[in-house]
Amino acid sequence: MLFGLRRQQRPAVPAVASEVSAAADDDAALIARARAGDLDAFNGLVARHERAVYGVCLRYLRSPEAAEDAAQDTFIRAWRALDTFRNDNGDGFRSWLLTIAANRARDMLRSNVRRPADSLDARLDDEEQTWEPEAPDEAPLDFAARDELGAHLERALGQISPDQRLAIILGDIHGHSYDEIAAITGVAIGTVKSRINRGRARLRELLLADSTARELFNRSGRQESDEGRG
Amino acid sequence: MDDADNDIQRRSNGAPDGGDRATLWQGEHLHPEGLSEYLDGAGLLRASERDAVRAHLADCAECRAVLSDLQAVVASLAALPLPALPRSFALTPDMLEARDLPQQLEVGQKPIDMLATAAWRRRQIALTRYASVVAAVLLVLVFGIDLLTGGSENADQAAFNVPEAFQQTSSSAPAPPQEPGERNAAPAEGDATPPATEDAPAASAEPTPAAAAGAAEDAAATEATDDVALSTAPDEDKDGKEPSTTPADEVTVAPSTDAQRSEPDMLRLLQFGLALGLAWLLAALVLLPRISPRR
Numbered sequence: 001m002l003f004g005l006r007r008q009q010r011p012a013v014p015a016v017a018s019e020v021s022a023a024a025d026d027d028a029a030l031i032a033r034a035r036a037g038d039l040d041a042f043n044g045l046v047a048r049h050e051r052a053v054y055g056v057c058l059r060y061l062r063s064p065e066a067a068e069d070a071a072q073d074t075f076i077r078a079w080r081a082l083d084t085f086r087n088d089n090g091d092g093f094r095s096w097l098l099t100i101a102a103n104r105a106r107d108m109l110r111s112n113v114r115r116p117a118d119s120l121d122a123r124l125d126d127e128e129q130t131w132e133p134e135a136p137d138e139a140p141l142d143f144a145a146r147d148e149l150g151a152h153l154e155r156a157l158g159q160i161s162p163d164q165r166l167a168i169i170l171g172d173i174h175g176h177s178y179d180e181i182a183a184i185t186g187v188a189i190g191t192v193k194s195r196i197n198r199g200r201a202r203l204r205e206l207l208l209a210d211s212t213a214r215e216l217f218n219r220s221g222r223q224e225s226d227e228g229r230g
Numbered sequence: 231m232d233d234a235d236n237d238i239q240r241r242s243n244g245a246p247d248g249g250d251r252a253t254l255w256q257g258e259h260l261h262p263e264g265l266s267e268y269l270d271g272a273g274l275l276r277a278s279e280r281d282a283v284r285a286h287l288a289d290c291a292e293c294r295a296v297l298s299d300l301q302a303v304v305a306s307l308a309a310l311p312l313p314a315l316p317r318s319f320a321l322t323p324d325m326l327e328a329r330d331l332p333q334q335l336e337v338g339q340k341p342i343d344m345l346a347t348a349a350w351r352r353r354q355i356a357l358t359r360y361a362s363v364v365a366a367v368l369l370v371l372v373f374g375i376d377l378l379t380g381g382s383e384n385a386d387q388a389a390f391n392v393p394e395a396f397q398q399t400s401s402s403a404p405a406p407p408q409e410p411g412e413r414n415a416a417p418a419e420g421d422a423t424p425p426a427t428e429d430a431p432a433a434s435a436e437p438t439p440a441a442a443a444g445a446a447e448d449a450a451a452t453e454a455t456d457d458v459a460l461s462t463a464p465d466e467d468k469d470g471k472e473p474s475t476t477p478a479d480e481v482t483v484a485p486s487t488d489a490q491r492s493e494p495d496m497l498r499l500l501q502f503g504l505a506l507g508l509a510w511l512l513a514a515l516v517l518l519p520r521i522s523p524r525r
Contacts, residue, residue: 046321064316
């Protein structure tokens with residue numbers, strides 16, 4: 001039942017992708033105006049893509065503050081480098097933004113590794129409670145996961161390797177194609193596939209390792225296979 | 231059927247985990263990574279592989295469970311909502327200025343120019359920082375030496391007849407050598423110090439802090455004309471602190487004439503050198519921002 005609901009919501013993500021292509025014309029017009037120095041036009045582009053950019057940064061970096069910095073930096077860099085975006089029909093502007101964001105976020109994560117005390121995952125080890133969406137005053141990641149399994153999944157995402165996480169965020173959460181992910185992350189398609197496959201397998205293991213998550217997971221999995229047959 | 235399975239197994243064993251290809255089989259069963267790839271649909275696995283996977287899934291409940299797990303993972307990932315924005319990321323003009331980079335590129339300007347500009351600015355900022363430190367140190371040295379020489383010069387003039395060589399080096403010294411007290415009382419503080427002339431040692435011991443400050447100011451003013459308008463603020467600061475110590479120094483230092491005759495000369499030279507360096511640095515600091523990265 002729970003899963004059936006989610007199943008219906010599923011088109012929401014591909015819808016994001018198709019929304020992008022449908023909005024490509026609008027992007028193109030805004031890009032042209034922004035290139036001429038129109039900051040308002042550029043802010044129109046920001047409004048259009050900021051949720052996606054921030055969402056990728058947040059899920060990748062696991063820290064709202066860091067994600068905010070990365071997202072803001074991304075748009076400032078994008079404004080300065082607007083002329084390097086060559087696609088005049090506005091196609092792939094979001095991918096281009098995400099390329100900048102991924103670079104920035106990776107840099108931040110690297111520098112954060114040197115100060116593990118600042119990273120959310122380090123805090124996670126000490127005080128797991130802060131992660132639980134059930135503690136809303138403390139929850140550092142307000143993902144607003146719609147159900148418990150989603151919350152466990154968010155947590156598991158923090159435990160897979162950053163490369164796998166980024167590939168999964170872009171592919172399975174944001175619905176980008178392997179080609180786009182390869183372009184955004186700057187690796188070969190084969191590497192993207194392998195990261196996604198390994199990441200998913202690892203997520204499954206992590207969910208099964210937690211008893212609560214396993215129960216939720218098994219329930220939804222059984223429903224899924226029942227649905228598949230029906 | 232078995233043949234096909236073995237064929238695939240051999241191939242996937244040939245390219246173990248390290249490769250780009252997902253491991254398709256894990257012993258008798260399908261590997262979760264391979265199933266994940268199978269999940270992503272046609273085109274990713276070869277036709278023979280796909281058929282083999284399908285055939286195995288039909289027989290093996292365990293692998294079907296893994297596949298449905300993975301389907302659940304993918305579906306749950308797709309259902310995760312986009313996080314709410316903490317704020318708008320719209321750019322404001324000061325946001326762009328704050329980064330000390332050109333606000334916008336002219337149309338057609340190559341991105342490499344922008345990168346070069348950014349790198350240049352960074353280098354310039356670092357350079358300016360170092361130059362400022364050096365300039366600050368030089369400034370302290372120049373005024374410190376100025377005060378030292380100014381103090382001993384004063385004592386020298388008050389206690390004895392001023393040596394000719396010394397008079398020549400201090401280029402803008404206004405007074406002829408015969409009246410030591412006159413120089414002491416010259417431009418800055420004629421009203422502050424009574425013209426004490428006849429008893430030179432007494433004059434050197436006498437000066438009040440105010441008079442000494444005036445004397446130092448006098449020397450500083452001389453220096454200022456020499457060194458092309460160094461800022462006057464710092465020497466006022468110095469003068470405020472200095473006077474309490476100078477009078478005592480003058481008394482003790484005064485008697486040794488010969489040593490002082492050559493020493494201030496050297497100090498003067500050093501001072502000139504430092505002043506020149508300082509002037510160069512200031513010029514460099516002013517000029518640097520105007521030099522374009524494009525040669």
